[in-house]
Amino acid sequence: MMRGATGSLRAELIGLGGIMERNAYLVKRYALWEVAFFIWTVANTLTIVFIAEGVVAAGGRIDLNRQTTVLLIGAVIWAYLGIIFEILTETVAWERWEGTIEYTFMAPLSRTVHLTGMGLFAVLYGVVRAGLLFAVIAFFFDLALPDADFVAALVVLGVASVSFIGIGMMTAVLPLISPEKGTQLGFIAQGMLLVVSGIYYSVEVLPQPMQWLSVISPATYALEGIRDAILEGAALGTLWDEIVPLIIIGAVSIPAGLAVFRRGEQYAKKHGKLKRSG
Amino acid sequence: MSRTAAITPPSAGSLGPGAPAVEVAGLSKQFLRRDKRDRRAGRRTRKRRVPALTNVTFNIERGECVAILGQNGSGKSTLVRLLSTLLLPDGGSAHVFGHDVIKEPRAVQRLINRVSVEASFFKKMSATENLSYAARFYGMTAGDTRDEIPRILNKVAFATDRRTEPMENLSRGMQQKVALARALLTSPVLLLLDEPTTGLDPRSKLEVQDFIREVRSSQDSTILLCTHDLAEAEVLAERVGILDRGELLVLEPAEDLKRRYGAATLEDAFFVATGKTFEQEGAEEGGED
Numbered sequence: 001m002m003r004g005a006t007g008s009l010r011a012e013l014i015g016l017g018g019i020m021e022r023n024a025y026l027v028k029r030y031a032l033w034e035v036a037f038f039i040w041t042v043a044n045t046l047t048i049v050f051i052a053e054g055v056v057a058a059g060g061r062i063d064l065n066r067q068t069t070v071l072l073i074g075a076v077i078w079a080y081l082g083i084i085f086e087i088l089t090e091t092v093a094w095e096r097w098e099g100t101i102e103y104t105f106m107a108p109l110s111r112t113v114h115l116t117g118m119g120l121f122a123v124l125y126g127v128v129r130a131g132l133l134f135a136v137i138a139f140f141f142d143l144a145l146p147d148a149d150f151v152a153a154l155v156v157l158g159v160a161s162v163s164f165i166g167i168g169m170m171t172a173v174l175p176l177i178s179p180e181k182g183t184q185l186g187f188i189a190q191g192m193l194l195v196v197s198g199i200y201y202s203v204e205v206l207p208q209p210m211q212w213l214s215v216i217s218p219a220t221y222a223l224e225g226i227r228d229a230i231l232e233g234a235a236l237g238t239l240w241d242e243i244v245p246l247i248i249i250g251a252v253s254i255p256a257g258l259a260v261f262r263r264g265e266q267y268a269k270k271h272g273k274l275k276r277s278g
Numbered sequence: 279m280s281r282t283a284a285i286t287p288p289s290a291g292s293l294g295p296g297a298p299a300v301e302v303a304g305l306s307k308q309f310l311r312r313d314k315r316d317r318r319a320g321r322r323t324r325k326r327r328v329p330a331l332t333n334v335t336f337n338i339e340r341g342e343c344v345a346i347l348g349q350n351g352s353g354k355s356t357l358v359r360l361l362s363t364l365l366l367p368d369g370g371s372a373h374v375f376g377h378d379v380i381k382e383p384r385a386v387q388r389l390i391n392r393v394s395v396e397a398s399f400f401k402k403m404s405a406t407e408n409l410s411y412a413a414r415f416y417g418m419t420a421g422d423t424r425d426e427i428p429r430i431l432n433k434v435a436f437a438t439d440r441r442t443e444p445m446e447n448l449s450r451g452m453q454q455k456v457a458l459a460r461a462l463l464t465s466p467v468l469l470l471l472d473e474p475t476t477g478l479d480p481r482s483k484l485e486v487q488d489f490i491r492e493v494r495s496s497q498d499s500t501i502l503l504c505t506h507d508l509a510e511a512e513v514l515a516e517r518v519g520i521l522d523r524g525e526l527l528v529l530e531p532a533e534d535l536k537r538r539y540g541a542a543t544l545e546d547a548f549f550v551a552t553g554k555t556f557e558q559e560g561a562e563e564g565g566e567d
Contacts, residue, residue, distance in 0.1 A: 011417030018414020022400070025411065029402040029444070099398030103460075106362045107415035108387035269366045272309050275359070276398060 015109040019117025023087070027125070038129065045075040045137050048200065053141075066231060068141050072134065073227055074200040080130040080157070081164060081190055081219065087122035088168035089186040091115065093175040099276040111265065112258055115172065119165035127157070147233025155236055156225035159246045163218035166253025167193065173264030176273060193219050218249045293389070297376030299468055299500035300338035300361065304370035307331045307356055307524075330356040332524040333370065340375075343494060343501040344529070345511035347548060348521035354504035355394075357521070358472045361502070362392055374468055388416070391466035395473040397453035401446040405431065405456045408445060409463055416464040423463075430459045434489055451482030458489060469493070471503045475510060483510075490514055508544040518544065522552040 027034060052067040091114070095101040104114070138145075171189045175182030196210045197203065197219035203211055214220045225242030228234035236243075268274040307330045312323040331353045338344045348354045359365045360372055363383040371378065377385040399408045406427055413423045431441060434455040445453060454474065461469060471490070475483040487510060493499055494514075505511050511518050512532045519529035528535060528551060532544060541547035548554075 014417050014419055015415045018411045021414060022403075022407075022411035025403050025407045026400065029400075098400050099396055100400060102359070102362070102364055102394070103392070103398060103412065104415070106364055106387055106390070106392065107412070108384050108417075109415045110384070266366070269364060272356075272359075272365060274364050276396065 011108070012110060012113045015107075016113050016117040016120075018109075019114060020121050023118075023121040023125070038132070041079050041129070041133060042136055045072070045079065045133060046140065048075045049137055049141065065144055069143055069145065069231055070227060071200055072137055072141075072143070073230060074198075074223065075137070076130050076134050077219065077223055077226070078194055078199060079133055080126045081194065083126040083129055084119070084122045084161065084164045085168050085171055085186050085190045087125065088115070088118050088165065088172040089175060089183050091118050091172045093183045096175065096179060096276060101274065101276055105265070105274055111262060115169050115258065115261060116165075118172075119161075119168065122168070123158070123161045123165070126161075127154070130157075145230060148230040149233050149235055150230070152234060152236040152239060153226045153229035156222060156229060156239060156242060156246070159243055159250065160218050160222035160225075162250030163246060163253045166250060166255075166257040167218070169254070169257025170260045173261045176261075176264045176268045179273065193217055196220070198223055216249070218246055218253070221245045221249075293375045293467065295376075297373065298337040299340045299342065299375060300336075300502065301373040301376075302337070302357075302361075302370070303335050303372075305331055305334040305357075305360065305367050305372055306369040307353075307360065307365060307367050329524045331360070331367075334521075334524070334526045335370075336519065336526060336529050338500055338502060340500055341498050342517070343503060343515045344517050344519065345503040345505055345515035346519045346521050346526075346529075347505065347508065347511055347544070349506075349552075349554065351523075352521045353524040354521055355472055356524075358392065358394070358470045358502070358504055361386075361468075361470060362390065363387055389466060390468045390470060391461040391464050392470040392472065393454070393457045393461045393474045395476045397450070397457040399445045399453065399456065402444050404442045404444060405436065405448070405459075406441045408456065409460055412460050413463050418464070426463060427459075430463055431456070433462075433492075434459050435485060449482075451478050451485075454478060454482065454486060455489075458486060462493060465497075467499060469499050469501045471501060471505075473505055474503075476506055483507075487514065508548070512544055520548060520551050522554075527551050 049068055049071045052062065052064055052071055055062055055067070056064050092101065095104055167189070171186040173182075174185045178185070196206065196213040197217045198206070198214065199219070203214040203220060206214065221242040225234075225239045225246075228239060228242070229236075265274070308327045309330055310325045311328045313326050316323040334353075334357065336344075346354055346357065356365065360367055361374065361379060363379055363386055366380060371380075373379065374386045375389055377389070379386050399405075409427045409431075410420075410423050413427070418426070428438075428441070432438075436452065436455050436459065440448065440452070445456070448456070458474070474490070475486050478486065490501065490503075491514065494501065501514075503511065503515055516531060517529055518532045518535055520527045520535075528538065530538070536542065536544065536547050539547040539550040541550055
């Protein structure tokens, strides 16, 4: 019995490695597109971060260094979350397009391991891209961040990523239910999550109902924690107000995400939607 | 190195002692489809239930090769997808080596693999890369696949110098060979072949058929072959079934089938059994085939 369980766990871990391996192959094969998309992300982020300079040029009186960093962190988190949601949504969407969906879903790999593999790859890939993006954009603005605790910021991002993966699992099911529009619905979920989370502003400026929603959004705590770590130099030990809610939301969102995906998969199997052409 | 040395073969327990390889009883599946008659009449389209499989019952013994003949829309692919755990039936049951495809999908998934009419791959990735990651899903480590992938690609006569090329650069015949290699890499005890030679040139078709024969003789695999190709069914399978509009009309050795319908050829037998020539398109709208 014990040997069977160990063998099964081993097979699942090998399968998880297979998910990571496949995504690494895809990044390698689409390397030039990766560069093109990164340039697009840089351009997009610059349009946001230059707003702070624009306000000063128009006569506004703000702490330029601080405001630029606030916008930069918001834009980087937006890009990071976009990567997590995009990769998890591709769990279904890309496979359907390539036609491999039936082979992946008939393989003896648990859906938990399948989605966890996609989530882990998304986090690794997202952290590298977000780190590069932060560095490239910071170079444009000659930012002074003498107190920044980047390790603490990275830990907060890592803890928040658990929640992001859980929510991403929920959005990943959308292309399974609606092959035509499901992927776009994932982008809507991303936007809704960030608009209530103080992406480029403090949540206090939001209308009250949106502030209530911000309480259950993991992005709120991720943004607050990362800004505190980078702008104020807050050490990890002082960020429990952000980390504890993130752990709680993560503990809820992962099982919820898996349950939603399993429900969607059953629906797709019942209605014949688990196939290549949609 | 032997194939079975690369990965652990299914244990005797996982094969359900004494159970047939495939046991299908009263299997039914319907799909909801928009009613084209409403569209033609300019009315708001309603959905109606279209039967894809109706009360299908049959067994396949271990080591046997069974071919199912049917036109487009007859329910062949629905049957394969049900056995592949990709669809849930509306009624009836299906067991693979004693394991219920609905209640024990993981146990079934470990025992099966499949080749379908479309050789579906990540097109930018190479044959080796596609086989490599797919093998991991079946518990094969990098150590297992390092020797096994070249060996199995050799076996399907896949050119060595094209193993690292993106799949999109390969001909349809070559892609189908990789699809066969993918299925066999995991040592399935039940191989589901859904029109594996459709669209292939005559030479590629013969190569694939030879390979299926070799798999049967060298391994103890059970094969369910769904095909359009009557000659292929006759030469490869011990028993041939005719599936028409979701109903399995008959399943028996080709000679018995011809005798039953007083026909000289399988094509004639198909015509007598279904009232249609084999080339006629299926009228069903199940959309699964």
